[in-house]
Amino acid sequence: MVYIGIDLGGTGIKIGLVDETGKILCKGETPTGVGRPYEEIIGDMGQCMLKVMGDNGYKADDIAAIGIGIPGIADTDGNVIFCTNMGWKNVPLSAELRKYLDKPVYIDNDATVAGFAEYICGVSAGTHSSVFLTLGTGVGGGIVIGGRPWSGFHGIGSEVGHIPMDIGGVPCTCGNDGCLERYTSATAIIRMGKERMSQYPDSLLNQLCENNPDKLTAKMVFDAAKVNDEAGLRVFNEYVDYLARACYTVITFLDPEVIVLGGGVSKAGDFLLDAVRARIPSYLIFKDLPYSRIEIASLGNDAGIIGAAMLGRPAKEA
Amino acid sequence: MVYIGIDLGGTGIKIGLVDETGKILCKGETPTGVGRPYEEIIGDMGQCMLKVMGDNGYKADDIAAIGIGIPGIADTDGNVIFCTNMGWKNVPLSAELRKYLDKPVYIDNDATVAGFAEYICGVSAGTHSSVFLTLGTGVGGGIVIGGRPWSGFHGIGSEVGHIPMDIGGVPCTCGNDGCLERYTSATAIIRMGKERMSQYPDSLLNQLCENNPDKLTAKMVFDAAKVNDEAGLRVFNEYVDYLARACYTVITFLDPEVIVLGGGVSKAGDFLLDAVRARIPSYLIFKDLPYSRIEIASLGNDAGIIGAAMLGRPAKEA
Numbered sequence: 001m002v003y004i005g006i007d008l009g010g011t012g013i014k015i016g017l018v019d020e021t022g023k024i025l026c027k028g029e030t031p032t033g034v035g036r037p038y039e040e041i042i043g044d045m046g047q048c049m050l051k052v053m054g055d056n057g058y059k060a061d062d063i064a065a066i067g068i069g070i071p072g073i074a075d076t077d078g079n080v081i082f083c084t085n086m087g088w089k090n091v092p093l094s095a096e097l098r099k100y101l102d103k104p105v106y107i108d109n110d111a112t113v114a115g116f117a118e119y120i121c122g123v124s125a126g127t128h129s130s131v132f133l134t135l136g137t138g139v140g141g142g143i144v145i146g147g148r149p150w151s152g153f154h155g156i157g158s159e160v161g162h163i164p165m166d167i168g169g170v171p172c173t174c175g176n177d178g179c180l181e182r183y184t185s186a187t188a189i190i191r192m193g194k195e196r197m198s199q200y201p202d203s204l205l206n207q208l209c210e211n212n213p214d215k216l217t218a219k220m221v222f223d224a225a226k227v228n229d230e231a232g233l234r235v236f237n238e239y240v241d242y243l244a245r246a247c248y249t250v251i252t253f254l255d256p257e258v259i260v261l262g263g264g265v266s267k268a269g270d271f272l273l274d275a276v277r278a279r280i281p282s283y284l285i286f287k288d289l290p291y292s293r294i295e296i297a298s299l300g301n302d303a304g305i306i307g308a309a310m311l312g313r314p315a316k317e318a
Numbered sequence: 319m320v321y322i323g324i325d326l327g328g329t330g331i332k333i334g335l336v337d338e339t340g341k342i343l344c345k346g347e348t349p350t351g352v353g354r355p356y357e358e359i360i361g362d363m364g365q366c367m368l369k370v371m372g373d374n375g376y377k378a379d380d381i382a383a384i385g386i387g388i389p390g391i392a393d394t395d396g397n398v399i400f401c402t403n404m405g406w407k408n409v410p411l412s413a414e415l416r417k418y419l420d421k422p423v424y425i426d427n428d429a430t431v432a433g434f435a436e437y438i439c440g441v442s443a444g445t446h447s448s449v450f451l452t453l454g455t456g457v458g459g460g461i462v463i464g465g466r467p468w469s470g471f472h473g474i475g476s477e478v479g480h481i482p483m484d485i486g487g488v489p490c491t492c493g494n495d496g497c498l499e500r501y502t503s504a505t506a507i508i509r510m511g512k513e514r515m516s517q518y519p520d521s522l523l524n525q526l527c528e529n530n531p532d533k534l535t536a537k538m539v540f541d542a543a544k545v546n547d548e549a550g551l552r553v554f555n556e557y558v559d560y561l562a563r564a565c566y567t568v569i570t571f572l573d574p575e576v577i578v579l580g581g582g583v584s585k586a587g588d589f590l591l592d593a594v595r596a597r598i599p600s601y602l603i604f605k606d607l608p609y610s611r612i613e614i615a616s617l618g619n620d621a622g623i624i625g626a627a628m629l630g631r632p633a634k635e636a
Contacts, residue, residue, distance in 0.1 A: 029592075074603070082604060126472045141571075145463060152573020153446045154608045159570040164563050167496075174603045220532055245482050251476040253459075253571060255470020262633040285480055285492045286391070286400060290472045 001064035004049060004311025007110070008087045010034055010071045013045050015052050016302075017063075018309035022121035024302060028052040038091045040049040047099025047168060053101075060101060065312025067106045068093065069113030069304045078105050081155075089209070090283075104313035108149055110134075110160055110304060111283075115142020116149045117307030118260050123298040129215055133246070134299070135265035138173075139181035143254070148315055149307075161185070163249060165242075180249070184244035186265050189218040193204055196231040203231035222268050240272070244279035251292050252285065262297030269296055320369060323627025324423075325428070326388045326416070328352055328403045331363050333370050334620075335381075340439035342620060346370040356409045360419030362416025371419075374452035378419060383630025386411065387426045387622050390447035391473050396423050399473075424629035426467055428452075428622060430476055432459020432468045432615070435625030436578050441616040447574040450615070451478060451564065453583035456491075457499035460625075466627075467631055479503070481567060483560075498567070501560035504583050507536040510556055515551040521549035538588050559588070562597035569610050570603065580615030587614055 004023060006012040009032060016027035030048040032217030033041060053063070070093075072083030078094020080086075092104035108116075115124075115132025115159040124144070134141035141160030143150040151157050162174055169178025170191075182188055194213045197206050204224040209215040221239075224232025247259050266272065277294050284291060299306060320343060325332040327350060334345035348366040351359060371381070388411075390401030396412020398404075412423035416585075433450025442448040442462070450460035459478030461468040469475050479491055481500030488498025488509075500506055512531045515524050522542040527533040535555075539557075542550025565577050583592065593610050602609060617624060 002624060037566065073607075082605065105556055136538060148570075152569075153575040154573055156569070156604050156609060157571060157573025157601065157626070162570045163481075164569050164601075165485065167487065167563075169485065176601055176603075245485075249481050251470075251474070252480045254461075254468075255472055255475025257471040282483075283493075283494055286474050289391075289399065289474055291474060292471070302456075 002270040003065040003309035003312050005305035006068040007304030019100045022306045026056040040245040042096040065104045067308035067311035069110040069308040071110050074107035111140025111308035112142040113147045114303040116302035123295045124258040127257040128260040129252045131256045132260045134263035136263035139185050182244045186218040192220040200231035202231035205231040211230045240275040259292045259294050273291035321627035321630050322384040323388040323623035325622030334623035340624045344374040356478045360414040383422045385626035385629035387428040387626040389428050392425035429458025429466045430460040431625035432621040435621040437462040441613045442576040445575040448576040449568045450578045451573045452581035454581035457503050502564045504536040510553045511539040517547035522547035523549040556594040566601035574612045
């Protein structure tokens with residue numbers, strides 16, 4: 001049996017057929033076309049799914065289940081409760097998609113699904129417990145406990161990016177102040193970079209973005225830091241400190257076996273990883289005791305398809 | 319079969335025999351006598367345990383297991399790794415106690431054990447998941463997931479009191495700044511109360527502690543707030559806001575079915591509970607969705623014995 005994994009994003013819908021080990025057998029993609037009625041979007045999703053199956057010789061009987069990772073949250077009945085950048089609220093995604101292929105549908109948050117994929121066949125494979133952090137425009141979280149994704153009792157947990165980190169801190173899009181993602185996302189790197197640009201007008205940072213703060217990216221900040229540009233280094237060190245605090249928060253609360261860093265910022269690889277690993281011990285209460293291993297995600301963009309597909313794999317096979 | 323539960327505190331060692339439903343059948347107590355060699359302390363523990371058994375007609379064959387809640391952390395081999403107020407480091411508690419009664423010994427953190435007791439037969443009985451907060455001198459945490467206590471992969475988790483809550487905030491005994499317990503413990507209430515005393519010299523707060531800040535207690539602050547003393551009310555409202563943030567942190571990260579408030583501060587009961595429940599929604603991201611129920615612990619001081627005893631109860635009976 002194979003499992004269908006669907007990665008629903010604001011730009012594209014990626015669909016793959018995945019075997020029970022997490023290996024992608026074939027895949028396809030269709031534009032999301034945000035703004036259209038949900039029936040149309042889910043219709044394209046269904047057609048693309050059937051096309052990927054047909055093009056690769058799979059029939060309905062070959063499919064065990066469908067899993068979908070969404071940039072939002074869903075209830076256990078397969079309804080999308082909330083999906084900000086799609087503009088969805090209370091959309092019957094499962095029921096609508098089953099009109100195209102009548103299989104069990106499992107839906108979970110995209111960060112949760114990506115973390116689950118890393119548990120299935122990535123850097124946290126087979127671990128006791130893991131927390132995945134997507135360091136992107138915002139910060140998402142994916143918790144895996146006992147071989148299953150954990151989204152909490154009401155499905156609103158693992159929102160690591162919105163843990164309060166600073167009283168009266170940087171205002172967040174969620175309405176609160178000082179949320180963790182205001183300090184640990186790519187957006188935070190850019191915000192801190194812009195501040196340092198005006199403080200260090202002759203910095204490499206300014207050169208890299210042609211003195212236009214609006215062109216500054218997180219990668220430029222890291223590139224400047226790598227060659228010891230002072231403005232870049234200051235932002236990098238500040239960011240690493242915040243990220244170490246975030247990891248420490250996860251450790252002191254949940255103490256998972258592994259914390260996995262994913263998302264765009266994690267593409268900095270060892271440059272980031274080594275610095276964060278070096279910074280965490282200063283925060284630990286129990287200095288002599290082992291604590292969560294920190295790793296960089298290994299599956300990249302495929303994590304969404306793999307993790308979604310594996311939502312439908314029975315736990316006993318895990 | 320019955321289970322022995324031991325609540326190891328800095329002042330006394332409380333020991334009880336507990337049935338498989340969490341009911342205490344009989345109990346005894348002996349002074350801890352901190353500062354003596356650990357062999358002596360564990361010796362008194364062992365003798366007290368045998369006396370409680372003998373006085374109540376229980377033989378070794380009646381006992382299934384021994385559980386111990388400690389104000390520190392232990393490894394899975396029964397060694398106490400760290401127990402600050404006992405001055406213990408790497409103490410072979412299990413091996414030493416088995417010299418008196420050779421039964422399986424289970425050890426866990428006292429807040430974890432108290433939270434587990436509430437899951438067994440208290441306010442969070444039979445729930446999917448719960449997080450227990452002991453609001454005392456510091457703030458301890460007890461996580462229960464899937465019917466078992468959760469202390470993390472390395473046994474250093476559930477230290478909710480040390481989640482970073484404010485960057486550059488109030489210095490903590492652990493060495494970090496701005497830990498959650500600096501804002502949500504009884505110690506925090508007293509600190510904030512002292513500040514308001516000097517600001518409001520004619521307040522009821524000052525009268526209650528006879529104008530001596532060193533005599534101020536958390537209960538006095540709450541008593542003043544109850545009769546609308548402005549100084550007392552300001553501290554109370556500030557505290558409630560911090561505690562609501564703490565609950566929100568637990569919700570947005572783990573989203574348990576229930577959050578249980580225990581420890582000395584929780585004796586304020588509905589006065590505190592109603593205020594915290596009213597404050598939490600302002601922090602929630604998903605305003606329309608259900609979230610963790612907030613409750614006051616129901617087992618009081620017996621939670622330590624009950625939860626410790628139940629550590630040894632097979633999970634399948636749960």
